[in-house]
Amino acid sequence: MASTDTVHLPGPQTQLAWRPITPEDLDDWHALIRRMVEVDKPGWAEDRADLEHALERPGNDPELDSLLGVDSGGVPRAFGLVNLNPDSVRAIGFGGVDPAWRRRGIGTAVYQWQAARARARVQERQGEDPVLRSYAESDNPSHLALLESTDARVVRYFTEMTRPLDGVLPAAELPDGMEFRTFSEDISERLRLAHNEAFLDHWGSEPRDRENWRFTVGHPQFRPDWSFVVTEKSSGDIAAYQLASYDPESPAIFGYSEGYTELLGVLRPWRGKGIAPAMLAEAMRRFAASGMENAGLGVDTENPSGALRIYEQLGYRPVSRQVVYDLPLDTEPS
Structure with missing residues:
Protein backbone atom coordinates (compact mmCIF):
# COMPACT_ATOMS: atom_id res chain seq x y z
CA MET A 1 0.00 0.00 0.00
CA ALA A 2 0.99 3.60 -0.51
CA SER A 3 2.47 5.68 2.26
CA THR A 4 1.70 9.31 3.06
CA ASP A 5 4.93 10.25 1.29
CA THR A 6 3.54 9.06 -2.06
CA VAL A 7 0.24 10.97 -1.92
CA HIS A 8 0.85 13.65 -4.52
CA LEU A 9 -1.27 16.67 -5.40
CA PRO A 10 -2.92 16.78 -8.84
CA GLY A 11 -0.58 17.93 -11.59
CA PRO A 12 -0.39 21.10 -13.70
CA GLN A 13 -2.47 19.52 -16.48
CA THR A 14 -5.52 20.66 -14.50
CA GLN A 15 -4.49 24.31 -14.99
CA LEU A 16 -5.03 24.85 -11.28
CA ALA A 17 -2.62 25.37 -8.41
CA TRP A 18 -3.24 22.93 -5.55
CA ARG A 19 -2.74 23.33 -1.82
CA PRO A 20 -4.43 22.42 1.49
CA ILE A 21 -7.54 24.34 2.59
CA THR A 22 -6.97 26.90 5.37
CA PRO A 23 -9.40 28.82 7.62
CA GLU A 24 -8.75 31.90 5.50
CA ASP A 25 -10.32 30.06 2.54
CA LEU A 26 -13.70 29.49 4.22
CA ASP A 27 -15.63 32.29 2.52
CA ASP A 28 -14.23 31.57 -0.96
CA TRP A 29 -14.68 27.83 -0.44
CA HIS A 30 -18.31 28.35 0.55
CA ALA A 31 -18.81 30.56 -2.50
CA LEU A 32 -17.50 27.71 -4.69
CA ILE A 33 -20.03 25.33 -3.14
CA ARG A 34 -22.83 27.84 -3.70
CA ARG A 35 -21.91 27.98 -7.41
CA MET A 36 -22.11 24.19 -7.53
CA VAL A 37 -25.46 24.15 -5.68
CA GLU A 38 -27.03 26.62 -8.13
CA VAL A 39 -26.34 24.20 -10.99
CA ASP A 40 -26.60 20.78 -9.34
CA LYS A 41 -29.59 21.42 -6.99
CA PRO A 42 -28.51 18.69 -4.53
CA GLY A 43 -30.78 17.41 -1.79
CA TRP A 44 -28.38 18.85 0.78
CA ALA A 45 -25.58 21.42 0.70
CA GLU A 46 -22.85 22.30 3.18
CA ASP A 47 -23.32 25.39 5.31
CA ARG A 48 -20.28 27.52 6.15
CA ALA A 49 -20.35 26.00 9.64
CA ASP A 50 -20.02 22.53 8.09
CA LEU A 51 -16.89 23.62 6.26
CA GLU A 52 -15.39 25.12 9.39
CA HIS A 53 -16.12 21.91 11.28
CA ALA A 54 -14.50 19.84 8.53
CA LEU A 55 -11.22 21.68 9.05
CA GLU A 56 -11.42 21.30 12.84
CA ARG A 57 -12.62 17.70 12.92
CA PRO A 58 -10.60 15.67 15.46
CA GLY A 59 -8.33 13.11 13.86
CA ASN A 60 -8.16 14.92 10.51
CA ASP A 61 -5.18 16.98 9.44
CA PRO A 62 -6.17 19.75 7.00
CA GLU A 63 -2.59 19.86 5.72
CA LEU A 64 -2.93 16.29 4.50
CA ASP A 65 -6.68 15.63 4.29
CA SER A 66 -7.89 18.68 2.36
CA LEU A 67 -7.23 19.95 -1.14
CA LEU A 68 -8.06 23.22 -2.89
CA GLY A 69 -7.47 24.01 -6.55
CA VAL A 70 -7.29 27.72 -7.42
CA ASP A 71 -7.05 29.41 -10.81
CA SER A 72 -4.51 32.03 -11.88
CA GLY A 73 -6.55 34.72 -10.14
CA GLY A 74 -6.61 32.80 -6.84
CA VAL A 75 -10.29 31.81 -7.17
CA PRO A 76 -11.10 28.29 -5.84
CA ARG A 77 -12.35 26.06 -8.65
CA ALA A 78 -12.24 22.61 -7.05
CA PHE A 79 -11.80 20.96 -3.66
CA GLY A 80 -11.44 17.58 -2.01
CA LEU A 81 -11.66 16.26 1.55
CA VAL A 82 -11.11 12.89 3.19
CA ASN A 83 -12.72 12.22 6.59
CA LEU A 84 -12.04 9.19 8.75
CA ASN A 85 -13.55 8.51 12.15
CA PRO A 86 -11.38 7.08 14.95
CA ASP A 87 -10.89 3.31 14.65
CA SER A 88 -12.76 3.24 11.32
CA VAL A 89 -11.47 1.99 7.96
CA ARG A 90 -14.32 3.63 6.05
CA ALA A 91 -13.07 6.93 4.67
CA ILE A 92 -15.61 9.44 3.39
CA GLY A 93 -14.68 11.54 0.37
CA PHE A 94 -16.19 14.95 -0.34
CA GLY A 95 -15.36 17.19 -3.24
CA GLY A 96 -16.51 19.12 -6.25
CA VAL A 97 -15.61 21.21 -9.27
CA ASP A 98 -16.85 24.66 -10.27
CA PRO A 99 -19.44 24.14 -13.06
CA ALA A 100 -17.45 26.48 -15.32
CA TRP A 101 -14.37 24.25 -14.97
CA ARG A 102 -15.90 20.82 -15.50
CA ARG A 103 -15.08 18.32 -18.28
CA ARG A 104 -11.35 19.01 -17.97
CA GLY A 105 -10.39 15.94 -15.92
CA ILE A 106 -10.28 17.92 -12.67
CA GLY A 107 -12.90 15.77 -10.92
CA THR A 108 -10.95 12.63 -11.81
CA ALA A 109 -7.76 14.18 -10.44
CA VAL A 110 -9.49 15.07 -7.16
CA TYR A 111 -10.95 11.58 -6.82
CA GLN A 112 -7.58 9.94 -7.47
CA TRP A 113 -6.07 12.14 -4.76
CA GLN A 114 -8.89 11.17 -2.36
CA ALA A 115 -8.30 7.48 -3.02
CA ALA A 116 -4.56 7.79 -2.46
CA ARG A 117 -5.03 9.77 0.74
CA ALA A 118 -7.68 7.39 2.05
CA ARG A 119 -5.49 4.39 1.28
CA ALA A 120 -2.59 6.01 3.15
CA ARG A 121 -4.77 6.71 6.19
CA VAL A 122 -6.26 3.23 6.55
CA GLN A 123 -3.08 1.25 5.90
CA GLU A 124 -2.04 1.17 9.56
CA ARG A 125 -5.53 0.40 10.91
CA GLN A 126 -7.02 -2.97 11.65
CA GLY A 127 -10.36 -3.72 10.05
CA GLU A 128 -12.03 -5.59 7.25
CA ASP A 129 -12.87 -4.18 3.83
CA PRO A 130 -11.45 -0.64 3.98
CA VAL A 131 -13.20 1.65 1.48
CA LEU A 132 -13.44 5.19 0.21
CA ARG A 133 -17.15 6.08 0.28
CA SER A 134 -18.53 8.73 -2.07
CA TYR A 135 -22.02 10.16 -2.52
CA ALA A 136 -23.35 11.29 -5.91
CA GLU A 137 -26.68 12.82 -6.93
CA SER A 138 -28.52 10.46 -9.28
CA ASP A 139 -29.21 13.31 -11.71
CA ASN A 140 -25.55 14.42 -11.89
CA PRO A 141 -24.36 12.35 -14.89
CA SER A 142 -20.77 13.61 -14.87
CA HIS A 143 -20.24 12.62 -11.23
CA LEU A 144 -21.85 9.23 -11.81
CA ALA A 145 -19.74 8.65 -14.90
CA LEU A 146 -16.56 9.47 -12.98
CA LEU A 147 -17.34 6.93 -10.24
CA GLU A 148 -18.53 4.30 -12.74
CA SER A 149 -15.19 4.59 -14.55
CA THR A 150 -13.32 3.40 -11.43
CA ASP A 151 -13.37 0.20 -9.39
CA ALA A 152 -16.01 1.75 -7.11
CA ARG A 153 -19.28 -0.14 -6.73
CA VAL A 154 -22.79 1.01 -5.87
CA VAL A 155 -23.65 -0.05 -2.31
CA ARG A 156 -26.72 1.99 -1.36
CA TYR A 157 -29.33 4.53 -2.38
CA PHE A 158 -30.71 7.38 -0.28
CA THR A 159 -33.82 9.37 -1.15
CA GLU A 160 -34.70 12.92 -0.15
CA MET A 161 -38.43 13.37 0.43
CA THR A 162 -40.74 16.30 1.10
CA ARG A 163 -44.37 16.86 2.05
CA PRO A 164 -46.45 20.06 1.70
CA LEU A 165 -47.95 21.31 4.97
CA ASP A 166 -50.85 23.29 3.53
CA GLY A 167 -53.39 20.48 3.79
CA VAL A 168 -54.66 18.26 6.58
CA LEU A 169 -51.79 16.96 8.71
CA PRO A 170 -51.58 13.37 9.94
CA ALA A 171 -53.39 12.65 13.21
CA ALA A 172 -50.96 9.95 14.41
CA GLU A 173 -50.58 10.03 18.19
CA LEU A 174 -48.21 8.45 20.70
CA PRO A 175 -49.16 5.25 22.49
CA ASP A 176 -50.55 5.59 26.02
CA GLY A 177 -47.88 6.16 28.63
CA MET A 178 -45.56 8.08 26.27
CA GLU A 179 -44.99 11.82 25.94
CA PHE A 180 -42.99 14.36 23.94
CA ARG A 181 -40.25 16.37 25.62
CA THR A 182 -38.72 19.25 23.70
CA PHE A 183 -34.94 19.16 23.33
CA SER A 184 -32.89 20.85 26.05
CA GLU A 185 -29.26 20.76 27.08
CA ASP A 186 -30.00 18.70 30.19
CA ILE A 187 -31.07 15.72 28.08
CA SER A 188 -28.49 16.14 25.31
CA GLU A 189 -25.98 13.57 26.57
CA ARG A 190 -28.69 10.99 27.30
CA LEU A 191 -30.00 11.60 23.80
CA ARG A 192 -26.55 11.09 22.27
CA LEU A 193 -26.28 7.69 23.92
CA ALA A 194 -29.82 6.82 22.86
CA HIS A 195 -29.02 7.77 19.28
CA ASN A 196 -25.92 5.58 19.24
CA GLU A 197 -27.97 2.67 20.57
CA ALA A 198 -30.82 3.22 18.10
CA PHE A 199 -28.45 3.35 15.13
CA LEU A 200 -26.34 0.32 16.07
CA ASP A 201 -28.12 -1.73 13.41
CA HIS A 202 -28.38 1.01 10.76
CA TRP A 203 -26.33 0.58 7.60
CA GLY A 204 -23.20 2.71 7.48
CA SER A 205 -23.73 4.33 10.88
CA GLU A 206 -20.87 4.91 13.31
CA PRO A 207 -21.26 6.11 16.93
CA ARG A 208 -21.20 9.88 17.47
CA ASP A 209 -18.70 10.99 20.08
CA ASP A 237 -36.53 6.51 29.70
CA ILE A 238 -35.94 7.81 26.18
CA ALA A 239 -37.79 5.61 23.71
CA ALA A 240 -37.35 7.66 20.55
CA TYR A 241 -36.31 11.07 19.26
CA GLN A 242 -36.46 13.49 16.34
CA LEU A 243 -33.92 16.24 15.64
CA ALA A 244 -34.83 18.96 13.15
CA SER A 245 -33.15 21.80 11.28
CA TYR A 246 -33.91 24.70 8.97
CA ASP A 247 -31.76 25.86 6.08
CA PRO A 248 -32.58 29.53 5.39
CA GLU A 249 -31.45 29.00 1.81
CA SER A 250 -34.03 26.24 1.18
CA PRO A 251 -36.55 28.62 -0.50
CA ALA A 252 -33.89 29.70 -3.01
CA ILE A 253 -32.69 26.12 -3.63
CA PHE A 254 -36.00 24.23 -3.65
CA GLY A 255 -38.63 26.92 -4.09
CA TYR A 256 -40.19 26.39 -0.67
CA SER A 257 -39.28 26.71 3.00
CA GLU A 258 -38.80 23.36 4.70
CA GLY A 259 -38.52 22.06 8.22
CA TYR A 260 -36.16 19.11 7.97
CA THR A 261 -35.94 15.96 10.10
CA GLU A 262 -32.20 15.42 10.50
CA LEU A 263 -32.33 12.37 12.76
CA LEU A 264 -35.20 10.06 13.62
CA GLY A 265 -34.70 7.02 15.80
CA VAL A 266 -36.68 4.52 17.85
CA LEU A 267 -34.87 2.29 20.31
CA ARG A 268 -35.36 -1.40 19.82
CA PRO A 269 -37.71 -2.15 22.81
CA TRP A 270 -40.21 0.42 21.52
CA ARG A 271 -40.21 -0.39 17.82
CA GLY A 272 -43.40 -1.50 16.09
CA LYS A 273 -45.66 0.64 18.32
CA GLY A 274 -46.38 3.47 15.90
CA ILE A 275 -43.99 5.95 17.53
CA ALA A 276 -42.23 7.02 14.32
CA PRO A 277 -45.44 8.21 12.56
CA ALA A 278 -46.45 10.04 15.73
CA MET A 279 -43.09 11.82 15.87
CA LEU A 280 -43.31 12.88 12.24
CA ALA A 281 -46.86 14.15 12.75
CA GLU A 282 -45.66 16.18 15.76
CA ALA A 283 -42.72 17.50 13.72
CA MET A 284 -45.12 18.59 10.98
CA ARG A 285 -47.27 20.44 13.52
CA ARG A 286 -44.22 22.30 14.81
CA PHE A 287 -42.97 23.08 11.31
CA ALA A 288 -46.38 24.40 10.22
CA ALA A 289 -46.76 26.50 13.37
CA SER A 290 -43.46 28.19 12.47
CA GLY A 291 -44.65 29.02 8.96
CA MET A 292 -42.84 26.28 7.04
CA GLU A 293 -44.34 25.29 3.71
CA ASN A 294 -42.99 21.73 3.64
CA ALA A 295 -41.61 18.97 5.85
CA GLY A 296 -38.56 17.11 4.58
CA LEU A 297 -36.36 14.13 5.44
CA GLY A 298 -33.94 11.65 3.95
CA VAL A 299 -34.30 7.87 3.94
CA ASP A 300 -32.10 4.88 3.28
CA THR A 301 -34.13 3.40 0.44
CA GLU A 302 -33.09 -0.14 1.34
CA ASN A 303 -33.71 0.21 5.07
CA PRO A 304 -35.34 -3.11 6.10
CA SER A 305 -37.38 -1.37 8.82
CA GLY A 306 -39.96 -0.24 6.27
CA ALA A 307 -39.22 3.45 6.87
CA LEU A 308 -39.80 4.36 3.22
CA ARG A 309 -43.29 2.89 3.29
CA ILE A 310 -44.12 4.76 6.51
CA TYR A 311 -43.00 8.07 5.01
CA GLU A 312 -45.00 7.49 1.84
CA GLN A 313 -48.12 6.74 3.89
CA LEU A 314 -47.65 10.08 5.66
CA GLY A 315 -47.59 11.93 2.35
CA TYR A 316 -43.85 12.34 1.73
CA ARG A 317 -42.78 12.15 -1.90
CA PRO A 318 -39.27 11.72 -3.44
CA VAL A 319 -37.52 14.82 -4.76
CA SER A 320 -33.96 13.56 -5.28
CA ARG A 321 -31.80 10.48 -4.82
CA GLN A 322 -28.19 9.91 -3.83
CA VAL A 323 -26.14 6.95 -5.00
CA VAL A 324 -23.46 5.68 -2.62
CA TYR A 325 -20.26 4.21 -4.05
CA ASP A 326 -17.52 2.31 -2.22
CA LEU A 327 -14.02 2.05 -3.65
CA PRO A 328 -12.10 -0.88 -2.08
CA LEU A 329 -8.83 0.26 -0.53
CA ASP A 330 -7.28 -3.10 0.27
CA THR A 331 -5.62 -3.28 -3.14
CA GLU A 332 -3.80 -0.78 -5.32
CA PRO A 333 -6.04 0.94 -7.90
CA SER A 334 -6.18 -0.66 -11.33
Whole structure:
Protein backbone atom coordinates (compact mmCIF):
# COMPACT_ATOMS: atom_id res chain seq x y z
CA MET A 1 0.00 0.00 0.00
CA ALA A 2 0.99 3.60 -0.51
CA SER A 3 2.47 5.68 2.26
CA THR A 4 1.70 9.31 3.06
CA ASP A 5 4.93 10.25 1.29
CA THR A 6 3.54 9.06 -2.06
CA VAL A 7 0.24 10.97 -1.92
CA HIS A 8 0.85 13.65 -4.52
CA LEU A 9 -1.27 16.67 -5.40
CA PRO A 10 -2.92 16.78 -8.84
CA GLY A 11 -0.58 17.93 -11.59
CA PRO A 12 -0.39 21.10 -13.70
CA GLN A 13 -2.47 19.52 -16.48
CA THR A 14 -5.52 20.66 -14.50
CA GLN A 15 -4.49 24.31 -14.99
CA LEU A 16 -5.03 24.85 -11.28
CA ALA A 17 -2.62 25.37 -8.41
CA TRP A 18 -3.24 22.93 -5.55
CA ARG A 19 -2.74 23.33 -1.82
CA PRO A 20 -4.43 22.42 1.49
CA ILE A 21 -7.54 24.34 2.59
CA THR A 22 -6.97 26.90 5.37
CA PRO A 23 -9.40 28.82 7.62
CA GLU A 24 -8.75 31.90 5.50
CA ASP A 25 -10.32 30.06 2.54
CA LEU A 26 -13.70 29.49 4.22
CA ASP A 27 -15.63 32.29 2.52
CA ASP A 28 -14.23 31.57 -0.96
CA TRP A 29 -14.68 27.83 -0.44
CA HIS A 30 -18.31 28.35 0.55
CA ALA A 31 -18.81 30.56 -2.50
CA LEU A 32 -17.50 27.71 -4.69
CA ILE A 33 -20.03 25.33 -3.14
CA ARG A 34 -22.83 27.84 -3.70
CA ARG A 35 -21.91 27.98 -7.41
CA MET A 36 -22.11 24.19 -7.53
CA VAL A 37 -25.46 24.15 -5.68
CA GLU A 38 -27.03 26.62 -8.13
CA VAL A 39 -26.34 24.20 -10.99
CA ASP A 40 -26.60 20.78 -9.34
CA LYS A 41 -29.59 21.42 -6.99
CA PRO A 42 -28.51 18.69 -4.53
CA GLY A 43 -30.78 17.41 -1.79
CA TRP A 44 -28.38 18.85 0.78
CA ALA A 45 -25.58 21.42 0.70
CA GLU A 46 -22.85 22.30 3.18
CA ASP A 47 -23.32 25.39 5.31
CA ARG A 48 -20.28 27.52 6.15
CA ALA A 49 -20.35 26.00 9.64
CA ASP A 50 -20.02 22.53 8.09
CA LEU A 51 -16.89 23.62 6.26
CA GLU A 52 -15.39 25.12 9.39
CA HIS A 53 -16.12 21.91 11.28
CA ALA A 54 -14.50 19.84 8.53
CA LEU A 55 -11.22 21.68 9.05
CA GLU A 56 -11.42 21.30 12.84
CA ARG A 57 -12.62 17.70 12.92
CA PRO A 58 -10.60 15.67 15.46
CA GLY A 59 -8.33 13.11 13.86
CA ASN A 60 -8.16 14.92 10.51
CA ASP A 61 -5.18 16.98 9.44
CA PRO A 62 -6.17 19.75 7.00
CA GLU A 63 -2.59 19.86 5.72
CA LEU A 64 -2.93 16.29 4.50
CA ASP A 65 -6.68 15.63 4.29
CA SER A 66 -7.89 18.68 2.36
CA LEU A 67 -7.23 19.95 -1.14
CA LEU A 68 -8.06 23.22 -2.89
CA GLY A 69 -7.47 24.01 -6.55
CA VAL A 70 -7.29 27.72 -7.42
CA ASP A 71 -7.05 29.41 -10.81
CA SER A 72 -4.51 32.03 -11.88
CA GLY A 73 -6.55 34.72 -10.14
CA GLY A 74 -6.61 32.80 -6.84
CA VAL A 75 -10.29 31.81 -7.17
CA PRO A 76 -11.10 28.29 -5.84
CA ARG A 77 -12.35 26.06 -8.65
CA ALA A 78 -12.24 22.61 -7.05
CA PHE A 79 -11.80 20.96 -3.66
CA GLY A 80 -11.44 17.58 -2.01
CA LEU A 81 -11.66 16.26 1.55
CA VAL A 82 -11.11 12.89 3.19
CA ASN A 83 -12.72 12.22 6.59
CA LEU A 84 -12.04 9.19 8.75
CA ASN A 85 -13.55 8.51 12.15
CA PRO A 86 -11.38 7.08 14.95
CA ASP A 87 -10.89 3.31 14.65
CA SER A 88 -12.76 3.24 11.32
CA VAL A 89 -11.47 1.99 7.96
CA ARG A 90 -14.32 3.63 6.05
CA ALA A 91 -13.07 6.93 4.67
CA ILE A 92 -15.61 9.44 3.39
CA GLY A 93 -14.68 11.54 0.37
CA PHE A 94 -16.19 14.95 -0.34
CA GLY A 95 -15.36 17.19 -3.24
CA GLY A 96 -16.51 19.12 -6.25
CA VAL A 97 -15.61 21.21 -9.27
CA ASP A 98 -16.85 24.66 -10.27
CA PRO A 99 -19.44 24.14 -13.06
CA ALA A 100 -17.45 26.48 -15.32
CA TRP A 101 -14.37 24.25 -14.97
CA ARG A 102 -15.90 20.82 -15.50
CA ARG A 103 -15.08 18.32 -18.28
CA ARG A 104 -11.35 19.01 -17.97
CA GLY A 105 -10.39 15.94 -15.92
CA ILE A 106 -10.28 17.92 -12.67
CA GLY A 107 -12.90 15.77 -10.92
CA THR A 108 -10.95 12.63 -11.81
CA ALA A 109 -7.76 14.18 -10.44
CA VAL A 110 -9.49 15.07 -7.16
CA TYR A 111 -10.95 11.58 -6.82
CA GLN A 112 -7.58 9.94 -7.47
CA TRP A 113 -6.07 12.14 -4.76
CA GLN A 114 -8.89 11.17 -2.36
CA ALA A 115 -8.30 7.48 -3.02
CA ALA A 116 -4.56 7.79 -2.46
CA ARG A 117 -5.03 9.77 0.74
CA ALA A 118 -7.68 7.39 2.05
CA ARG A 119 -5.49 4.39 1.28
CA ALA A 120 -2.59 6.01 3.15
CA ARG A 121 -4.77 6.71 6.19
CA VAL A 122 -6.26 3.23 6.55
CA GLN A 123 -3.08 1.25 5.90
CA GLU A 124 -2.04 1.17 9.56
CA ARG A 125 -5.53 0.40 10.91
CA GLN A 126 -7.02 -2.97 11.65
CA GLY A 127 -10.36 -3.72 10.05
CA GLU A 128 -12.03 -5.59 7.25
CA ASP A 129 -12.87 -4.18 3.83
CA PRO A 130 -11.45 -0.64 3.98
CA VAL A 131 -13.20 1.65 1.48
CA LEU A 132 -13.44 5.19 0.21
CA ARG A 133 -17.15 6.08 0.28
CA SER A 134 -18.53 8.73 -2.07
CA TYR A 135 -22.02 10.16 -2.52
CA ALA A 136 -23.35 11.29 -5.91
CA GLU A 137 -26.68 12.82 -6.93
CA SER A 138 -28.52 10.46 -9.28
CA ASP A 139 -29.21 13.31 -11.71
CA ASN A 140 -25.55 14.42 -11.89
CA PRO A 141 -24.36 12.35 -14.89
CA SER A 142 -20.77 13.61 -14.87
CA HIS A 143 -20.24 12.62 -11.23
CA LEU A 144 -21.85 9.23 -11.81
CA ALA A 145 -19.74 8.65 -14.90
CA LEU A 146 -16.56 9.47 -12.98
CA LEU A 147 -17.34 6.93 -10.24
CA GLU A 148 -18.53 4.30 -12.74
CA SER A 149 -15.19 4.59 -14.55
CA THR A 150 -13.32 3.40 -11.43
CA ASP A 151 -13.37 0.20 -9.39
CA ALA A 152 -16.01 1.75 -7.11
CA ARG A 153 -19.28 -0.14 -6.73
CA VAL A 154 -22.79 1.01 -5.87
CA VAL A 155 -23.65 -0.05 -2.31
CA ARG A 156 -26.72 1.99 -1.36
CA TYR A 157 -29.33 4.53 -2.38
CA PHE A 158 -30.71 7.38 -0.28
CA THR A 159 -33.82 9.37 -1.15
CA GLU A 160 -34.70 12.92 -0.15
CA MET A 161 -38.43 13.37 0.43
CA THR A 162 -40.74 16.30 1.10
CA ARG A 163 -44.37 16.86 2.05
CA PRO A 164 -46.45 20.06 1.70
CA LEU A 165 -47.95 21.31 4.97
CA ASP A 166 -50.85 23.29 3.53
CA GLY A 167 -53.39 20.48 3.79
CA VAL A 168 -54.66 18.26 6.58
CA LEU A 169 -51.79 16.96 8.71
CA PRO A 170 -51.58 13.37 9.94
CA ALA A 171 -53.39 12.65 13.21
CA ALA A 172 -50.96 9.95 14.41
CA GLU A 173 -50.58 10.03 18.19
CA LEU A 174 -48.21 8.45 20.70
CA PRO A 175 -49.16 5.25 22.49
CA ASP A 176 -50.55 5.59 26.02
CA GLY A 177 -47.88 6.16 28.63
CA MET A 178 -45.56 8.08 26.27
CA GLU A 179 -44.99 11.82 25.94
CA PHE A 180 -42.99 14.36 23.94
CA ARG A 181 -40.25 16.37 25.62
CA THR A 182 -38.72 19.25 23.70
CA PHE A 183 -34.94 19.16 23.33
CA SER A 184 -32.89 20.85 26.05
CA GLU A 185 -29.26 20.76 27.08
CA ASP A 186 -30.00 18.70 30.19
CA ILE A 187 -31.07 15.72 28.08
CA SER A 188 -28.49 16.14 25.31
CA GLU A 189 -25.98 13.57 26.57
CA ARG A 190 -28.69 10.99 27.30
CA LEU A 191 -30.00 11.60 23.80
CA ARG A 192 -26.55 11.09 22.27
CA LEU A 193 -26.28 7.69 23.92
CA ALA A 194 -29.82 6.82 22.86
CA HIS A 195 -29.02 7.77 19.28
CA ASN A 196 -25.92 5.58 19.24
CA GLU A 197 -27.97 2.67 20.57
CA ALA A 198 -30.82 3.22 18.10
CA PHE A 199 -28.45 3.35 15.13
CA LEU A 200 -26.34 0.32 16.07
CA ASP A 201 -28.12 -1.73 13.41
CA HIS A 202 -28.38 1.01 10.76
CA TRP A 203 -26.33 0.58 7.60
CA GLY A 204 -23.20 2.71 7.48
CA SER A 205 -23.73 4.33 10.88
CA GLU A 206 -20.87 4.91 13.31
CA PRO A 207 -21.26 6.11 16.93
CA ARG A 208 -21.20 9.88 17.47
CA ASP A 209 -18.70 10.99 20.08
CA ARG A 210 -19.26 14.03 22.28
CA GLU A 211 -17.43 16.34 19.89
CA ASN A 212 -19.51 15.40 16.86
CA TRP A 213 -22.71 15.47 18.90
CA ARG A 214 -21.95 18.98 20.15
CA PHE A 215 -21.56 20.03 16.54
CA THR A 216 -24.90 18.42 15.62
CA VAL A 217 -26.92 20.16 18.34
CA GLY A 218 -24.90 23.37 18.15
CA HIS A 219 -25.16 23.79 14.38
CA PRO A 220 -26.58 27.16 13.24
CA GLN A 221 -29.37 25.35 11.39
CA PHE A 222 -30.38 23.15 14.32
CA ARG A 223 -33.85 23.95 15.69
CA PRO A 224 -34.20 22.84 19.32
CA ASP A 225 -37.84 24.01 19.39
CA TRP A 226 -38.66 21.53 16.62
CA SER A 227 -36.59 18.73 18.17
CA PHE A 228 -37.77 16.38 20.89
CA VAL A 229 -37.52 13.02 22.57
CA VAL A 230 -40.30 10.57 23.35
CA THR A 231 -40.11 9.35 26.92
CA GLU A 232 -41.91 6.66 28.85
CA LYS A 233 -43.84 8.49 31.57
CA SER A 234 -43.38 5.84 34.24
CA SER A 235 -39.61 5.51 33.92
CA GLY A 236 -38.51 8.67 32.13
CA ASP A 237 -36.53 6.51 29.70
CA ILE A 238 -35.94 7.81 26.18
CA ALA A 239 -37.79 5.61 23.71
CA ALA A 240 -37.35 7.66 20.55
CA TYR A 241 -36.31 11.07 19.26
CA GLN A 242 -36.46 13.49 16.34
CA LEU A 243 -33.92 16.24 15.64
CA ALA A 244 -34.83 18.96 13.15
CA SER A 245 -33.15 21.80 11.28
CA TYR A 246 -33.91 24.70 8.97
CA ASP A 247 -31.76 25.86 6.08
CA PRO A 248 -32.58 29.53 5.39
CA GLU A 249 -31.45 29.00 1.81
CA SER A 250 -34.03 26.24 1.18
CA PRO A 251 -36.55 28.62 -0.50
CA ALA A 252 -33.89 29.70 -3.01
CA ILE A 253 -32.69 26.12 -3.63
CA PHE A 254 -36.00 24.23 -3.65
CA GLY A 255 -38.63 26.92 -4.09
CA TYR A 256 -40.19 26.39 -0.67
CA SER A 257 -39.28 26.71 3.00
CA GLU A 258 -38.80 23.36 4.70
CA GLY A 259 -38.52 22.06 8.22
CA TYR A 260 -36.16 19.11 7.97
CA THR A 261 -35.94 15.96 10.10
CA GLU A 262 -32.20 15.42 10.50
CA LEU A 263 -32.33 12.37 12.76
CA LEU A 264 -35.20 10.06 13.62
CA GLY A 265 -34.70 7.02 15.80
CA VAL A 266 -36.68 4.52 17.85
CA LEU A 267 -34.87 2.29 20.31
CA ARG A 268 -35.36 -1.40 19.82
CA PRO A 269 -37.71 -2.15 22.81
CA TRP A 270 -40.21 0.42 21.52
CA ARG A 271 -40.21 -0.39 17.82
CA GLY A 272 -43.40 -1.50 16.09
CA LYS A 273 -45.66 0.64 18.32
CA GLY A 274 -46.38 3.47 15.90
CA ILE A 275 -43.99 5.95 17.53
CA ALA A 276 -42.23 7.02 14.32
CA PRO A 277 -45.44 8.21 12.56
CA ALA A 278 -46.45 10.04 15.73
CA MET A 279 -43.09 11.82 15.87
CA LEU A 280 -43.31 12.88 12.24
CA ALA A 281 -46.86 14.15 12.75
CA GLU A 282 -45.66 16.18 15.76
CA ALA A 283 -42.72 17.50 13.72
CA MET A 284 -45.12 18.59 10.98
CA ARG A 285 -47.27 20.44 13.52
CA ARG A 286 -44.22 22.30 14.81
CA PHE A 287 -42.97 23.08 11.31
CA ALA A 288 -46.38 24.40 10.22
CA ALA A 289 -46.76 26.50 13.37
CA SER A 290 -43.46 28.19 12.47
CA GLY A 291 -44.65 29.02 8.96
CA MET A 292 -42.84 26.28 7.04
CA GLU A 293 -44.34 25.29 3.71
CA ASN A 294 -42.99 21.73 3.64
CA ALA A 295 -41.61 18.97 5.85
CA GLY A 296 -38.56 17.11 4.58
CA LEU A 297 -36.36 14.13 5.44
CA GLY A 298 -33.94 11.65 3.95
CA VAL A 299 -34.30 7.87 3.94
CA ASP A 300 -32.10 4.88 3.28
CA THR A 301 -34.13 3.40 0.44
CA GLU A 302 -33.09 -0.14 1.34
CA ASN A 303 -33.71 0.21 5.07
CA PRO A 304 -35.34 -3.11 6.10
CA SER A 305 -37.38 -1.37 8.82
CA GLY A 306 -39.96 -0.24 6.27
CA ALA A 307 -39.22 3.45 6.87
CA LEU A 308 -39.80 4.36 3.22
CA ARG A 309 -43.29 2.89 3.29
CA ILE A 310 -44.12 4.76 6.51
CA TYR A 311 -43.00 8.07 5.01
CA GLU A 312 -45.00 7.49 1.84
CA GLN A 313 -48.12 6.74 3.89
CA LEU A 314 -47.65 10.08 5.66
CA GLY A 315 -47.59 11.93 2.35
CA TYR A 316 -43.85 12.34 1.73
CA ARG A 317 -42.78 12.15 -1.90
CA PRO A 318 -39.27 11.72 -3.44
CA VAL A 319 -37.52 14.82 -4.76
CA SER A 320 -33.96 13.56 -5.28
CA ARG A 321 -31.80 10.48 -4.82
CA GLN A 322 -28.19 9.91 -3.83
CA VAL A 323 -26.14 6.95 -5.00
CA VAL A 324 -23.46 5.68 -2.62
CA TYR A 325 -20.26 4.21 -4.05
CA ASP A 326 -17.52 2.31 -2.22
CA LEU A 327 -14.02 2.05 -3.65
CA PRO A 328 -12.10 -0.88 -2.08
CA LEU A 329 -8.83 0.26 -0.53
CA ASP A 330 -7.28 -3.10 0.27
CA THR A 331 -5.62 -3.28 -3.14
CA GLU A 332 -3.80 -0.78 -5.32
CA PRO A 333 -6.04 0.94 -7.90
CA SER A 334 -6.18 -0.66 -11.33
